[in-house]
Amino acid sequence: MSLEQAKQVAAYQAVDQFVTNNCIFGVGSGSTVVYAVQRLAERVESEKLKVTCIPTSFQAKQLIIKHGLNLGELETNPNIDVTIDGADEVDSNMTLIKGGGGCLLQEKIIASCSKKLIVIADYTKDSVKLGDRYKKGVPIEVIPMAYVPIKNKIISLYGGEIKLRSAVAKAGPVVTDNGNFILDWMFANQNLDWEKVNNTIKLIPGVVETGLFVNMCCKAYFGQPEGNVVERSVIEK
Numbered sequence: 001m002s003l004e005q006a007k008q009v010a011a012y013q014a015v016d017q018f019v020t021n022n023c024i025f026g027v028g029s030g031s032t033v034v035y036a037v038q039r040l041a042e043r044v045e046s047e048k049l050k051v052t053c054i055p056t057s058f059q060a061k062q063l064i065i066k067h068g069l070n071l072g073e074l075e076t077n078p079n080i081d082v083t084i085d086g087a088d089e090v091d092s093n094m095t096l097i098k099g100g101g102g103c104l105l106q107e108k109i110i111a112s113c114s115k116k117l118i119v120i121a122d123y124t125k126d127s128v129k130l131g132d133r134y135k136k137g138v139p140i141e142v143i144p145m146a147y148v149p150i151k152n153k154i155i156s157l158y159g160g161e162i163k164l165r166s167a168v169a170k171a172g173p174v175v176t177d178n179g180n181f182i183l184d185w186m187f188a189n190q191n192l193d194w195e196k197v198n199n200t201i202k203l204i205p206g207v208v209e210t211g212l213f214v215n216m217c218c219k220a221y222f223g224q225p226e227g228n229v230v231e232r233s234v235i236e237k
C-alpha cells in the first residue's frame with residue numbers, strides 16, 4: 001500500500017467515527033486532510049448530513065468550497081465539536097509538530113476552540129520522541145521584522161539550528177496565510193519539556209505561534225502499509 005493510501009484509510013476512519021449530523025467541524029490542512037474532506041463530502045451527500053465546516057487555512061477553505069460543503073466562520077461558530085487535522089510528527093505523549101505546510105497558526109486557533117482534536121497521518125509520522133522521524137524541526141511563525149532576534153534568542157536558549165523557510169516558486173521567504181514568516185528550528189536536544197519550550201518561545205516578542213501542539217490532540221489514526229489503521233488515544237494521567 002502506498003503512503004497516499006495509508007493517509008486515505010486513516011482519514012476515512014476518523015471521519016466515519018467522528019463526524020455526526022449537525023456538527024461543527026474544523027477542517028485541518030495538508031495532504032492527508034484532502035482525503036478527510038473527500039470522505040466528508042461523500043457522507044454529507046449519501047447520508048444528507050448537515051455539517052458546518054470551519055477552515056484552518058486558505059487551502060482548507062478551498063477544499064470546503066470545491067466539495068460544495070457548508071463553509072462557516074469561527075466568528076459565528078466559536079465552539080467547534082471536532083477538528084480533524086494532519087501532523088508532521090506525533091510523539092508517544094501525543095505532542096505534535098505541525099506547520100510543515102506553513103499552516104500552524106490558524107490550525108492552533110481552531111484546535112483550541114475544538115472539543116476534540118483528532119490527528120490523521122500515515123505510519124511515518126508515528127514516533128516516540130519528536131525528531132525521531134521528522135527532521136525539518138519545529139516550525140515557528142514570526143512577524144517578519146523580528147526573525148533575526150527571535151532566531152538568536154531561541155539558539156541561545158536551546159541550541160540547534162534555525163532556517164528561515166524559503167519559498168519554492170518565489171524568490172525569498174515563505175509568507176504564511178497571515179502574512180508572516182516561518183522559522184524552522186532543528187533542535188539538538190530531543191529530551192526537552194515541550195510544554196515549557198512552547199510557553200517560553202511564545203513569550204519572545206514577535207513570535208506569533210509555534211508548531212508544537214502540546215496536550216491538544218486526544219486521538220490519532222495512523223494508516224499502515226498493510227492497509228489497516230492503528231488508533232492511539234491519550235492516556236489519562
Ligand SMILES: O=C[C@H](O)[C@H](O)[C@H](O)COP(=O)(O)O
Pocket residue numbers: 028029030031032033085086087088098099100101102103104107
Ligand atoms: O502546515 C501544515 C499542517 O500542519 C499539516 O497538517 C501538516 O504539515 C501535515 O501535513 P500532511 O498531511 O501533508 O503530512
